[in-house]
Amino acid sequence: xxxxxxxxxxxxxxxxxxxxxxxxxxxxxxxxxxxxxxxxxxxxxxxxxxxxxxxxxxxxxxxxxxxxxxxxxxxxxxxxxxxxxxxxxxxxxxxxxxxxxxxxxxxxxxxxxx
Amino acid sequence: xxxxxxxxxxxxxxxxxxxxxxxxxxxxxxxxxxxxxxxxxxxxxxxxxxxxxxxxxxxxxxxxxxxxxxxxxxxxxxxxxxxxxxxxxxxxxxxxxxxxxxxxxxxxxxxxxxxxxxx
Numbered sequence: 001x002x003x004x005x006x007x008x009x010x011x012x013x014x015x016x017x018x019x020x021x022x023x024x025x026x027x028x029x030x031x032x033x034x035x036x037x038x039x040x041x042x043x044x045x046x047x048x049x050x051x052x053x054x055x056x057x058x059x060x061x062x063x064x065x066x067x068x069x070x071x072x073x074x075x076x077x078x079x080x081x082x083x084x085x086x087x088x089x090x091x092x093x094x095x096x097x098x099x100x101x102x103x104x105x106x107x108x109x110x111x112x113x114x
Numbered sequence: 115x116x117x118x119x120x121x122x123x124x125x126x127x128x129x130x131x132x133x134x135x136x137x138x139x140x141x142x143x144x145x146x147x148x149x150x151x152x153x154x155x156x157x158x159x160x161x162x163x164x165x166x167x168x169x170x171x172x173x174x175x176x177x178x179x180x181x182x183x184x185x186x187x188x189x190x191x192x193x194x195x196x197x198x199x200x201x202x203x204x205x206x207x208x209x210x211x212x213x214x215x216x217x218x219x220x221x222x223x224x225x226x227x228x229x230x231x232x233x
Contacts, residue, residue, distance in 0.1 A: 034221050043118070043204045043224025044157070093145070093210045093220065099170075102147065102222070104157040 004088050009109040018075045020108050022088030025069050033064060033071045034101065036087045044087060044104070048073065075110075083112045117141045120205050120225035128233055132193040135228045137205030139186055146188040147222070148180060149204040157204065163188065164210055195232045202227045 005023040012018045024033070032051055036044035048055055050062040050071070061074040075082055086108045091101025118139045127133050139146060148160040162170035163182040177199075179191040188205055204227045209220035 036222070041202065041229065042226050043206065044222070046221040046223065049221055093208060102159050102162070104149075106156050 004105055006088055006108045011111050012078055013113050014079055015077050018078050020073045020086055021070055023070050024090045027068050027090050030092045031090045032092055034089045035073045038085045078112045080112050085109050117223050118207055118225035120228050122228055124229045126231045135190040135203055137188040139207035141207055141223055143207040143209045144185050145208050145210040147206045148190055150201050152201040197232050200230055200232045202229050
């Protein structure tokens with residue numbers, strides 16, 4: 001299976017912008033890029049999804065360059081409650097790469113300090 | 115996340131017991147999944163049900179037995195478990211387009227899991 005690569009951990013302070021980059025060199029033409037957030041003892045929660053260029057919602061922004069071999073999740077002005085593990089997944093549930101859209105790696109553990 | 119409900123939230127069972135985990139989704143999705151998350155490990159996909167048909171069994175031991183009576187309910191039947199089976203068991207659902215038909219990509223919606231301890 002094609003693999004995504006993310007930093008294992010990141011530290012930040014309240015009020016700062018945090019950017020988490022994910023590498024997915026083998027992304028397929030039909031693949032979407034999806035990010036999830038997980039707090040301890042809870043299920044992951046969908047944050048944002050994109051295919052190309054930039055996507056923004058009330059929680060985050062997702063930047064995808066033209067070659068789509070990486071993506072960056074941007075969290076504006078983080079707070080203590082943003083301390084969590086963030087996962088990047090690529091795939092398409094309706095296509096052959098659906099299995100990848102279900103496969104979670106180790107994610108990035110973000111620690112926000114006061 | 116009120117869209118996917120899992121019960122019980124916590125379960126302690128002995129190795130000779132039989133118990134079941136229940137998952138219900140209120141989102142109208144057509145696919146449901148079981149994941150296992152052990153301490154400090156990534157989520158492991160266990161079972162996949164698309165349109166109530168099991169499409170994937172990720173080499174899971176037979177002491178775990180899934181059941182999907184309809185598109186809204188998913189069970190995981192447990193018996194003769196081992197202490198190493200202690201983990202957080204997570205259920206998820208999504209809307210999957212028919213095979214080969216790509217019109218959207220519904221993300222996964224998870225419940226808050228059942229924390230299982232095998233003694």
